[in-house]
Amino acid sequence: MSIVLKRTGQKMPLVGMGTWKLPNAECADNIYHAIKVGVRLIDAASDYGNEKEVAEGIQRALKEGIVKREDIFITSKVWNTNHAHDHVKEAVKYQLAQWGLDYFDLYLVHFPIALKYVDPAHRYPAGWFGDDGKTVELQNTPFQETWQAMEELVDEGLVKNIGVSNVAGTLLLDILRYARIPPQVLQVELHPYLTQQALVNLAKQLDIPITAYSSLGPQGYFEMGFKGTVSLLQHDLIVNTAKAHGKTPGQVILRWSTQRGIAVIPKTSVDTLTIENQACNSFDLTEEEINAISGLNINLRLNDPVELDPRLGIFA
Ligand SMILES: NC(=O)c1ccc[n+]([C@@H]2O[C@H](COP(=O)([O-])OP(=O)(O)OC[C@H]3O[C@@H](n4cnc5c(N)ncnc54)[C@H](OP(=O)(O)O)[C@@H]3O)[C@@H](O)[C@H]2O)c1
Structure with missing residues (x-):
């Protein structure tokens, strides 16, 4: 695809x-x-x-x-x-x-x-x-x-x-x-905790495809209890949706993007996960499931340079 x-x-x-x-x-x-x-x-x-x-x-x-x-x-x-x-x-x-x-x-x-x-x-x-x-x-x-x-x-x-x-x-x-x-192409951080729906709609209007980065939410952040969130991979909604399809949580999160035409570039140093990620288009989520996952949005941006210096507030 x-x-x-x-x-x-x-x-x-x-x-x-x-x-x-x-x-x-x-x-x-x-x-x-x-x-x-x-x-x-x-x-x-x-x-x-x-x-x-x-x-x-x-x-x-x-x-x-x-x-x-x-x-x-x-x-x-x-x-x-x-x-x-x-x-x-x-x-x-x-x-x-x-x-x-x-x-x-x-x-x-x-x-x-x-x-x-x-x-x-x-x-x-x-x-x-x-x-x-x-x-x-x-x-x-x-x-x-x-x-x-x-x-x-x-x-x-x-x-x-x-x-x-x-x-x-x-x-x-x-x-x-x-x-x-x-x-x-527009490459931006995008995952169920940061759905960026207004930007997705604008890019669609402008006919500019989006690539989502950190589409799983970089896991290190969550392990540290980042801003009180749990890892998307361990979220009940994602885990239960994965079980319902016989897929893994990672595949469900990636499919939530790709099924809406948004490209993903998951990073892993684990060879078996590379295979798993690559196979994320092997099933379809229902519209209800996509909407429910979108409902996890809390505008949680993990990668914001403003945290380095207030003059770098590009998302302000
Ligand atoms: N344009 C930009 O400013 C920008 C910013 C950030 C990232 N990016 C690009 O986007 C890529 C992806 O973003 P990212 O690396 O931040 O985050 P990500 O791909 O969403 O998540 C990577 C983390 O998830 C783990 N992982 C990968 N596949 C998994 C799976 N199926 N199940 C469970 N864990 C899994 C990886 O651990 P293991 O390695 O241990 O498997 C790693 O800790 C980057 O590598 C980079 O190329 C671009």
């Missing part, structure tokens, strides 16, 4: 695999295994610090002829410290060299936040803070400059599709005022 991207007609798989916090030492093996069991979309980013290792897994699968390059949809992202026109280009070229690839299928602006440029020779990945490790240093680059540089990456064949991440409605509408190439 896939989503056909509007401008290029390229097919983006509805279920892929994320790579944030995939331990570097195991990355190559995890990704190689994932491709072997059918994963065809890998979501990466310079900020995750493991692109080289993720690429190793893909290169192994390519060399063994398990897949051809055109069979795998590779997404990466430009980091906040590379928002100036020339730095966007520098970033994609640097990342492609790390991957040993000629192009990315999708390249996203990771956050609508411009931070002071960091030379990769000085620090890579650059992260959120300056050299003192605690101060966020902003840079005055308007988003329009960044987007125009993204469009040029498409012109130059370095990326096939471009999109945005962590962008709310106001900015999305503004980008469309000047975009020569509209965003092909």
